[in-house]
Amino acid sequence: MPRSDRPMMPLAITGVGCVSALGHSAEEVLDALESGRSGIEPLPADEMQGCEARLAARVNEFDSTAYLPAMRARRLERASIFAVAAVQQALRHGDFPDGDERHERLGLVLGTSSAGSVPLTTFLAAAFESSPRDAPPSEFPNTVANAPAGHVSIELGLRGPSTTFTQKQSVVAPALLYSQLMIGSGRCDAVVVGATDEWCEVYQRGYEQLKALRIQNGRASREGIVLAEGAATLLLESEVLIARRSTRPLARLLGVAATSSPGPPHHWVNDPDALARAIDQALHRAALAPADVGSVWLGANGISSLESMEAKAIARIFSDHPLAATGVKGALGEAAVSGAASVALAALARRRGRLPAFAGTPAIEWPPSVRVLKSPSALPAGATLVLTYGAGGTFGAVLLG
Amino acid sequence: MDPKLHRSDTDVNRRSSDDIVVTGIGVVSAFGIGREVYWKGLSEGRSAIRELELFDTTDHRTKLAAWIDDREFEYPFLSPLQRRRTSRADRFALLAAREAVADSGVDPSMLASERAAIVLGSGASGLFEAEEWFKEWIRRGRAGRPSRLINHFSDAVADHVAQHFGSQGIRLTVVTACSSSAAAIGQAGDLLRSGLADIVATGGSDVLAELTYAGFNALRVVDPEPCRPFDRNRNGLTLGEGAAILILERRESAEHRGARIYCRLAGYGLTADAHHMTAPEPSGRAAARTIFAALEDSGLEPAAVDYVNAHGTATVHNDRAEAAALLLAFGERAKRHLAVSSIKGAVGHCLCSAGGMEAAATALAIERSCAPPTVNYQTPDPECDLDVVPNHSRPMQINVALSTSFAFGGNSACLALTAP
Numbered sequence: 001m002p003r004s005d006r007p008m009m010p011l012a013i014t015g016v017g018c019v020s021a022l023g024h025s026a027e028e029v030l031d032a033l034e035s036g037r038s039g040i041e042p043l044p045a046d047e048m049q050g051c052e053a054r055l056a057a058r059v060n061e062f063d064s065t066a067y068l069p070a071m072r073a074r075r076l077e078r079a080s081i082f083a084v085a086a087v088q089q090a091l092r093h094g095d096f097p098d099g100d101e102r103h104e105r106l107g108l109v110l111g112t113s114s115a116g117s118v119p120l121t122t123f124l125a126a127a128f129e130s131s132p133r134d135a136p137p138s139e140f141p142n143t144v145a146n147a148p149a150g151h152v153s154i155e156l157g158l159r160g161p162s163t164t165f166t167q168k169q170s171v172v173a174p175a176l177l178y179s180q181l182m183i184g185s186g187r188c189d190a191v192v193v194g195a196t197d198e199w200c201e202v203y204q205r206g207y208e209q210l211k212a213l214r215i216q217n218g219r220a221s222r223e224g225i226v227l228a229e230g231a232a233t234l235l236l237e238s239e240v241l242i243a244r245r246s247t248r249p250l251a252r253l254l255g256v257a258a259t260s261s262p263g264p265p266h267h268w269v270n271d272p273d274a275l276a277r278a279i280d281q282a283l284h285r286a287a288l289a290p291a292d293v294g295s296v297w298l299g300a301n302g303i304s305s306l307e308s309m310e311a312k313a314i315a316r317i318f319s320d321h322p323l324a325a326t327g328v329k330g331a332l333g334e335a336a337v338s339g340a341a342s343v344a345l346a347a348l349a350r351r352r353g354r355l356p357a358f359a360g361t362p363a364i365e366w367p368p369s370v371r372v373l374k375s376p377s378a379l380p381a382g383a384t385l386v387l388t389y390g391a392g393g394t395f396g397a398v399l400l401g
Numbered sequence: 402m403d404p405k406l407h408r409s410d411t412d413v414n415r416r417s418s419d420d421i422v423v424t425g426i427g428v429v430s431a432f433g434i435g436r437e438v439y440w441k442g443l444s445e446g447r448s449a450i451r452e453l454e455l456f457d458t459t460d461h462r463t464k465l466a467a468w469i470d471d472r473e474f475e476y477p478f479l480s481p482l483q484r485r486r487t488s489r490a491d492r493f494a495l496l497a498a499r500e501a502v503a504d505s506g507v508d509p510s511m512l513a514s515e516r517a518a519i520v521l522g523s524g525a526s527g528l529f530e531a532e533e534w535f536k537e538w539i540r541r542g543r544a545g546r547p548s549r550l551i552n553h554f555s556d557a558v559a560d561h562v563a564q565h566f567g568s569q570g571i572r573l574t575v576v577t578a579c580s581s582s583a584a585a586i587g588q589a590g591d592l593l594r595s596g597l598a599d600i601v602a603t604g605g606s607d608v609l610a611e612l613t614y615a616g617f618n619a620l621r622v623v624d625p626e627p628c629r630p631f632d633r634n635r636n637g638l639t640l641g642e643g644a645a646i647l648i649l650e651r652r653e654s655a656e657h658r659g660a661r662i663y664c665r666l667a668g669y670g671l672t673a674d675a676h677h678m679t680a681p682e683p684s685g686r687a688a689a690r691t692i693f694a695a696l697e698d699s700g701l702e703p704a705a706v707d708y709v710n711a712h713g714t715a716t717v718h719n720d721r722a723e724a725a726a727l728l729l730a731f732g733e734r735a736k737r738h739l740a741v742s743s744i745k746g747a748v749g750h751c752l753c754s755a756g757g758m759e760a761a762a763t764a765l766a767i768e769r770s771c772a773p774p775t776v777n778y779q780t781p782d783p784e785c786d787l788d789v790v791p792n793h794s795r796p797m798q799i800n801v802a803l804s805t806s807f808a809f810g811g812n813s814a815c816l817a818l819t820a821p
Contacts, residue, residue: 104690112576124539129540132619133619141810144810145576146578146808146810146812150678150812153673153674154811158673159673159690160673161672162673164576164577174571177571178573181595187671187694206534206550206553258571260568264561265552265557265561266551274569
C-alpha cells in the first residue's frame with residue numbers, strides 16, 4: 001500500500017464526556033456497559049403509529065441545568081444540549097485550565113449524522129402545514145448541522161478553530177485525524193473532538209421506509225440499525241501541554257486512518273479491503289505492528305454482512321493474532337455519536353484496565369482468534385483498536401495506547 | 402486583547418517546502434455551467450439574480466434568487482437511473498468536479514486512488530428533493546417516494562462525487578453553514594501538507610430549498626431587491642446556489658505534470674466567534690482574528706495583501722462588522738488601497754458553497770490580474786469605509802488575496818491565496 005504520510009505525533013487523551021441512552025457521563029455509561037445494560041428501548045406505540053421499526057437508543061431524563069441555565073437550554077435543540085454537556089464533561093475530566101488565552105488555543109471538532117433534524121422537521125412542518133410565514137424563525141438557526149458547535153462555543157467561550165464534519169456513522173475517524181493535524185501543525189494546543197446526534201421521529205420514519213432499521217417484535221424481525229442519540233467527546237492535548245501541568249492521560253491517541261470505497265449514500269458498502277486499509281494505515285501511523293494490538297472495539301451494528309466484512313478485514317491484518325473484542329452499538333445504537341462513544345469509552349476503559357462485554361449478541365460466528373467478550377474482562381496487554389464504518393462507504397480505524 | 406493569534410511552539414509537523422497549489426477549477430453558477438461562463442459574468446459586472454421559479458414564493462418577503470435554471474442541463478455521464486437518484490446539488494457538484502479534473506489535466510484515474518481525497522462543503526444537499534417527501538408526510542400523513550430521501554444528508558454530495566470517480570481515500574463533508582466550503586478548502590490543504598493525500602477535490606455544492614428560503618425570509622434578512630453589498634442602502638441578502646470544485650495538489654506533483662497553476666493556497670484561518678448564532682460580533686474583532694489566523698498560517702504580513710474577496714452578504718450588520726474587521730486587520734490602507742469586492746450581488750449568497758465559489762473567483766482573479774466588481778454598489782457607506790471595487794472590474798496585479806467567509810454559529814474561515 002502506498003504510504004507517503006508519516007507516523008503521527010501521539011496525543012494525550014486527558015478527558016472524555018458522554019451523554020447517551022445508557023447514562024449521562026462516560027463513567028456512568030461504561031458502568032452500565034460493564035453491568036450488561038442496554039439503552040435500546042421500544043418507542044411508545046402511540047407515538048410511532050404506522051412505523052414497524054420501533055426501537056431507538058434515546059437519552060432519557062437528562063438534566064441539562066448542570067451544564068447551562070434552563071432559559072438558555074430552551075433555545076437549544078437536543079444535539080446542542082448534549083454537545084454542551086459532553087464538551088464540559090471532557091474539559092472538567094481533563095482538568096483543562098480556564099481562561100481566555102486557553103480558549104483561543106482550544107479547537108473544537110464535532111461530527112454529526114443528525115444534528116438539526118428536529119428543528120428542520122419542526123420548521124418544515126409549520127411551513128408546509130399552513131404557510132412559510134407561520135414557520136418559527138427561532139428554529140431556523142438550529143437547522144444547521146454546526147449549531148451544536150456554535151452553541152458550545154457561545155456557552156463555553158471557546159474561540160479557537162471550530163469545525164463540524166458529517167460523513168455518516170464513521171465521521172469520528174476523520175474528525176480525530178483532523179484534530180491531530182490541527183495540534184500537530186500548531187493551529188491549537190488542544191482539541192475537544194467527538195460527535196453529537198439527536199433522535200427525530202420523522203427520520204425514524206424515513207429510515208424505516210428505506211428499510212434500514214432493525215425490526216424486532218412478535219410479528220416480524222429484520223436486520224438493521226437502531227438509531228442513537230447523545231454526544232461523546234474526547235479532550236486531546238499535545239504531550240508538551242500536559243507535561244506543563246502534570247496531567248496523567250487516560251490513554252494516548254497513537255494512530256488514526258480514514259478510507260473509503262465508492263458507494264451510494266444510503267448503502268452500506270461491504271468492502272473488507274477498505275476497512276483493512278484503514279487498520280493498516282492506522283498501524284503505520286502509530287508505528288505499531290499487528291502483534292502490538294491486544295483488543296478491538298468493533299463497529300458491529302447488528303447487520304451480519306457488515307460484521308462478516310469486519311471479521312475479514314481483521315483476519316487480513318491480524319491473521320490468527322488473538323484479540324479481545326467488545327462493542328457498544330448493541331446497547332447504544334448507531335449514529336455518528338456511537339463511533340465517538342466507542343473511542344471515548346475505549347480510552348476510559350484503558351484507564352480502568354477492564355473491557356466491558358460486547359453489548360447484545362454478535363450477528364455472526366466470530367473466529368476463535370477474535371474473542372468476543374461475554375462478560376467484562378481484564379484489558380489485555382497491547383494497544384486498543386476502534387473500528388467504524390458508515391453508509392456510503394467510509395471506514396475508520398483508531399489506535400489507542 | 403490583541404485580536405492576533407499566535408502559533409504555539411508545537412509546530413512540529415509543518416514543512417516549509419509544502420506548497421499547495423490550485424490546478425483545476427470547475428463551477429456551476431446562476432450564470433450557467435462552467436468556469437468561463439462564471440468568470441465572464443463576474444468580470445463583466447452582471448447579476449444573475451432574478452425571479453425564482455423553483456418553488457412558490459408567494460408568501461415570502463422576497464421573490465428573487467440567483468438560481469440555476471437546470472431544466473435544459475444534460476448529464477451524459479449519468480444513466481437515467483443515476484439521474485433520478487441524484488439531487489440537484491449532487492449533479493451540480495459532478496459537473497463542477499468533472500470540469501475541475503479536466504481543467505487540471507490529471508488523469509481521472511488519479512481520483513480513484515486511495516491517495517485521493519474528497520473534501521466538500523455542503524448543507525442543504527438533497528433537501529430540495531427530500532422536501533417533497535416531507536410535504537407528503539406532513540400534508541397527507543403518508544410517506545413519499547423513498548428515492549426522494551436518499552440524498553437528504555449533507556454528505557451525500559461527497560458520496561456521489563467519490564462514487565463517480567471511484568475514490569478510495571479520505572472522504573469528508575464540512576458543514577459549517579456559510580463557511581463550509583472555505584473551511585473544506587483549507588482542511589484539504591492540510592491533508593496534502595501532512596502527506597495524507599496526494600490530490601484533493603475540494604470546494605462545495607449547495608442549492609436552494611424551501612427551508613432555507615423560508616428561513617432567511619423568516620429572519621427578515623433578505624432584500625426584496627437584488628442585494629447591494631457594502632452599499633449604504635443595503636437591505637439584506639439574496640440567496641443563491643451553485644457548486645465550485647478546486648483541484649489541489651502539491652506543487653511538486655503539479656510541476657512534474659507540467660500543469661497550469663492558478664494560484665497557491667498559502668494558508669487559512671478558522672476561528673469561532675463565541676458570540677451569537679446568527680449575528681456577527683459587531684466590533685469586528687472576532688472576524689479580524691480569523692484574518693490574522695490566515696495571515697499567520699501563510700507567513701504573510703497584512704501589508705502584502707492586494708485584494709480581499711469579502712463575504713459581503715449585504716445585511717446591515719454583517720457588512721458593517723466585516724468592514725470593521727478589515728480596518729482592524731489592515732488599518733487605514735483598507736480604506737483606499739486594498740481592493741475589496743463581494744460577488745454576492747452577482748451570484749447571490751450560495752450558503753455552504755459560497756466559500757468555494759468565492760475561492761474560485763479569487764483564484765481566477767489572481768490568474769487574470771483582475772478584481773471582479775461588487776455589483777449593485779451605488780452609495781458608499783461611511784460605516785463600510787473600504788476600497789470597494791464598484792460595478793466594473795478593476796485590472797490589477799494580485800499577488801496576495803484573501804477570501805473571507807462568516808457563518809451561522811460563528812464559524813469563520815479565511816483563505817489566503819497567492820500568485821503561483
